Amino acid sequence: MKKVLLVEDSSVVIKVIKHLSKDQQDLDFDIAKSFAETKEFIDANGAGYYRTAVVDLNLPDAPNGEVVDFMLGLSVPTIVLTGSFDEHLRDQMLEKPIVDYVIKESRFSYEYVLKLIRRLELNRSIKVLVADDSRTSRRFVRAMLEVHQYIALEAENGEEALQMISQDPAIKMVIVDYNMPVMNGFELIKNVRRDVTRNKTILIGLSAHGTKGMSAKFIKNGANDFLAKPFSHEEFYCRMMHNIEALEQLESIEHAANHDYLTDIPNRRYFYERAERELVEAQGKGLCSCVALMDIDYFKAINDQYGHEGGDMALIDIAKLLHKAFGRFFYARMGGEEFAVLMIGLPIEKAEVLAENFRELVEDSILMLGGSSTSVTMSIGLVSDQQHTLDELVNEADKLLYVAKEQGRNRVIVES
Known part of the structure; x- marks a missing residue:
């Protein structure tokens, strides 16, 4: 949660900013209506507690911008709100290390304030x-x-x-x-x-x-x-x-x-684009590489029993398990219930261990689909690179995946 100190004596302005920020659940405002209340918040929480301050230039107990200098002195990024503006005031403001000044004119002024707060967070x-x-x-x-x-x-x-x-x-x-x-x-x-x-x-x-x-x-x-x-x-x-x-x-x-809309992992097109490049580079360095092609067993039955929403949830969960097992390698959803992993710099023996560990991880995981718990299994075909193209490796892995299905599913088949 990103804490923002809003120093403003106008109830209308406070209400507008809170209304416009209601959809930004990561923002939490502390509201001070005077310079005295501002000091109380700082004394209670410390200056480092606030990621940003939005400060009214003229307050009843600080009519000449004293609260702006106070927040800047604490090194808190400060956005200044002002009800009136002229060139002299502009020059005064720009001499200070403020984030920006905003004239309180309309809804768009306060939308800009919220945009600045988000921008500061991203800039970090x-x-x-x-x-x-x-x-x-x-x-x-x-x-x-x-x-x-x-x-x-x-x-x-x-x-x-x-x-x-x-x-x-x-x-x-x-x-x-x-x-x-x-x-x-x-x-x-x-x-x-x-x-x-x-x-x-x-x-x-x-x-x-x-x-x-x-x-x-x-x-x-x-x-x-x-x-x-x-x-x-x-x-x-x-x-x-x-x-x-x-x-x-x-x-x-x-x-x-480049990413699958459902699981947010790389898609088939990006897999071929990036994996081909990485494979050629690895071959040039004499590194071992492996490709695994895998899919969820009996996925149609999952869709039939739990509906397409349940099937989508299963795909999302498998993508998370892929990240857990192969996070240091490049993996993708190839389409439907099929996934692929490119393992650069890994000999076939070690790749087989990883693939088998992943198969067991999937088998032992409980998936919550449509309010019901269930489990699924994966079949995997695994090949190693011997100066083959990516297309050749994927095609060979696909043949081994078919063998895994024919032999009863829920297994890893490695090239002989």
Whole structure:
């Protein structure tokens, strides 16, 4: 549960925010209606108790934004609510390390507040690399990123940045200055884009005003976006959020395309795409590999007795057992009640032990289907790679699976 401190004296605003957040069951608000009550919550729980604070700028006992400075002093990410706004107030707010300021205008203002709270939570797992030879510029950008809870990293030239990117797949965004020694921003971006595993990494160019055509050059070399120095806080955060959300949407689409809608494990199409690549790579390194093809015995009878909903529940449970038994390997639902596992770097003898352990695990597990308890069994065909293609291995495993069915089911048949 993510705790949020809402400091607001308006009962209407409190009611609106609570209503809009009712579907977000992972959010829990503590509500303070004054600066004094805010201090009481902090004294009782400690500053680290709250993931975020949403704070009204003007309270009866803190009319000049004192509560904002109080929360910032405790290093709590703070979103400021204000009923009125002008340029002077805007400048005052942007001098402080607040997450954002929101004018209390309409329902959309409070929806944006909730969006910011969710965004901050997601940002806590996102690594952003700042590549700039200027220590001052790096620290400035890093500080801005950390206000929005990104995990910020630094590199002082393109070569160092490229090395960090290659060693840390968790880096999702790189902010790149053009003028750097050893390797400039353009060369860094081109090198990152040459790596097919990095085709989704967000690359944002930075450069000072006055360099004609710099934004176009960055984008033509593979950057997603460009920021001209000096830039405003608002522009910086809007571009960060826009690019991260675009990446998340792409990842969501790819996940849906690559995973089975029911069990949320990889699907047949993705199995062939990724397993073929991993198998060829393993063969190039001289590693042993095995493929197991398996399906649930008498699955039609399960559907007949418990209905298709019961059959779906059985498939979901089997997928969970697959993860328990083969979590370090690549597995997928091939369709219907059939599953496959690719075991890279494992000789057939050890793969047989794993397959037999999985068969026993399934047989001994009690499944709850439609309010009734039952058990199922699995038949498994297992083959090892001898410089075969993935298609050849799957076809051979399928033949052995058929033999397992013919011999009475609930068994592992290994290539002779």
